[in-house]
Amino acid sequence: MSLRNFLEQMEAKNEVFHIKDEVSTNFEISYIMKKFDNNGPILMFEKVEGSETKIVANVCGARKRICEALGVEQEKFYQRLLEAWRSPKKPKVVEDGAVKEVIEEPDLLRIPVLTHFEKDAGAYITSAVVHAKSLDGTIENVSIHRLQILDEKHLAIRLVPRHLYKLWRMAKEAEVDLDIAVSIGVHPAVMLAASSPLPLGVNEFDIANTLLNDSLRLIKCKYVDAYAPADAELVLEGRISASKEVPEGPFVDITGTYDVERKQPVVEVVNVMHRGDYIYQALLPSGAEHKLLMGIPFETAIYEAVSKVVPKVYAVNLSIGGSGWLHAIISIEKQLDGDGKNALLAAFAAHPSLKHAVVVDSDINVFDISEVEWAIATRFQACEDLLIIENVRGSTLDSSANQETGLTSKMGIDATKPLTKPKEKFERAKIPVSKRMEELTRKLLGE
Ligand code: MN
Numbered sequence: 001m002s003l004r005n006f007l008e009q010m011e012a013k014n015e016v017f018h019i020k021d022e023v024s025t026n027f028e029i030s031y032i033m034k035k036f037d038n039n040g041p042i043l044m045f046e047k048v049e050g051s052e053t054k055i056v057a058n059v060c061g062a063r064k065r066i067c068e069a070l071g072v073e074q075e076k077f078y079q080r081l082l083e084a085w086r087s088p089k090k091p092k093v094v095e096d097g098a099v100k101e102v103i104e105e106p107d108l109l110r111i112p113v114l115t116h117f118e119k120d121a122g123a124y125i126t127s128a129v130v131h132a133k134s135l136d137g138t139i140e141n142v143s144i145h146r147l148q149i150l151d152e153k154h155l156a157i158r159l160v161p162r163h164l165y166k167l168w169r170m171a172k173e174a175e176v177d178l179d180i181a182v183s184i185g186v187h188p189a190v191m192l193a194a195s196s197p198l199p200l201g202v203n204e205f206d207i208a209n210t211l212l213n214d215s216l217r218l219i220k221c222k223y224v225d226a227y228a229p230a231d232a233e234l235v236l237e238g239r240i241s242a243s244k245e246v247p248e249g250p251f252v253d254i255t256g257t258y259d260v261e262r263k264q265p266v267v268e269v270v271n272v273m274h275r276g277d278y279i280y281q282a283l284l285p286s287g288a289e290h291k292l293l294m295g296i297p298f299e300t301a302i303y304e305a306v307s308k309v310v311p312k313v314y315a316v317n318l319s320i321g322g323s324g325w326l327h328a329i330i331s332i333e334k335q336l337d338g339d340g341k342n343a344l345l346a347a348f349a350a351h352p353s354l355k356h357a358v359v360v361d362s363d364i365n366v367f368d369i370s371e372v373e374w375a376i377a378t379r380f381q382a383c384e385d386l387l388i389i390e391n392v393r394g395s396t397l398d399s400s401a402n403q404e405t406g407l408t409s410k411m412g413i414d415a416t417k418p419l420t421k422p423k424e425k426f427e428r429a430k431i432p433v434s435k436r437m438e439e440l441t442r443k444l445l446g447e
Helices: 001-013 028-035 061-070 074-086 162-172 188-195 206-211 286-309 339-349 369-378 435-444
Strands: 017-018 042-045 054-057 103-104 124-133 142-150 154-157 178-184 218-222 227-229 234-248 263-273 279-282 312-318 327-332 354-363 386-393 407-414
Touching: 001 017, 001 061, 001 279, 028 042, 028 054, 028 279, 061 074, 061 188, 061 286, 061 312, 061 435, 074 286, 103 218, 124 162, 124 188, 124 279, 142 162, 142 188, 142 206, 154 234, 162 178, 162 234, 178 227, 178 263, 188 206, 188 286, 286 312, 286 327, 286 339, 339 354, 339 386, 339 407, 354 369
Parallel strands: 017 042, 054 279, 327 354, 354 407
Antiparallel strands: 042 054, 103 263, 124 142, 124 178, 142 154, 154 263, 178 234, 218 227, 234 263, 312 327, 386 407
């Protein structure tokens, strides 16, 4: 399964909107992407100014498309992802693949990379899946990183102190550059696996392969010791420098505010492979797709952690308004009144960047913010049900957190019905209805 296969599938469901007017990679495409954000269709830009290459955007921009990519209903999604996390399966390595149709000298300026926002430092690749190995070959990692175009052969890579950063530090101590394969235009399952919170040592390609029912195929790069999906649209072979760093940023991150300029390592690109008619995949920073891809794996982690402290978790929403990252709404079944607060503590432990969390009963739809607000309005007492945790590690993406120490305050709201008060007081009023009236109103509403 490739991105191409998935696009064909979505085309058949009328989920792809083709834009035939000529548009520029400089702000014009990102502007259109923003206009179609939040549950919008996949966008195919057919005519890109100064380029023969088409651009696809918003591939994972809707929750239902991400579920369709894995072939599961939304209710079963977390279970499916959890099962894959627990059962990695090595993909087969093959000699040939569609991505090898063209192999050429690198010229990054020929790739239609977008410049997204007004004060961004420049053009950025935002959908790049990066594979690397530790020098001794025992640890492999796949993760998504933003890459700033510096010139024909060089990129700056943002390495948040996580797994790829660790592999790079290990190589740096040995004074060698770290080989990487940068894959652009891959199946959504590969993107989801690459953004999953797995322990160091788990190769996320193995998780993607499980999600794809053992159909992922990898190729070994020609010049570097790294791997890429054989059916990717575009692969850059490169090395992260052990010694060369440059200013990277400012750049808009998930909250829609500018992430600051920092010194980050340089990637030297040594070879490029792509399909003959490759499609470049764009991803709008702070768009719904960015939030869903980063958020859904953490919703799954919260689902798992909270499931251990309460009898049942119904749904988790890292809401779009909370940037898909800082706010969680969790619907649970509780047995005792203290369960709500334990659920909040478990959620904060499962997702260290989480800042505000609300737990609600199962009759509240966590994806409907008005219903969540209603639960807070009618079921929550601040002096009893509010949890505040001071000076804990949060996300530096939150502009209000201490930007140097990363410390923040967290707030949990237990908006579940108190078991000590009469049930009827919290009941949502219903109007009795007959089959005939149901049919009549459907007709009146034109459904
Ligand atoms: Mn990892």
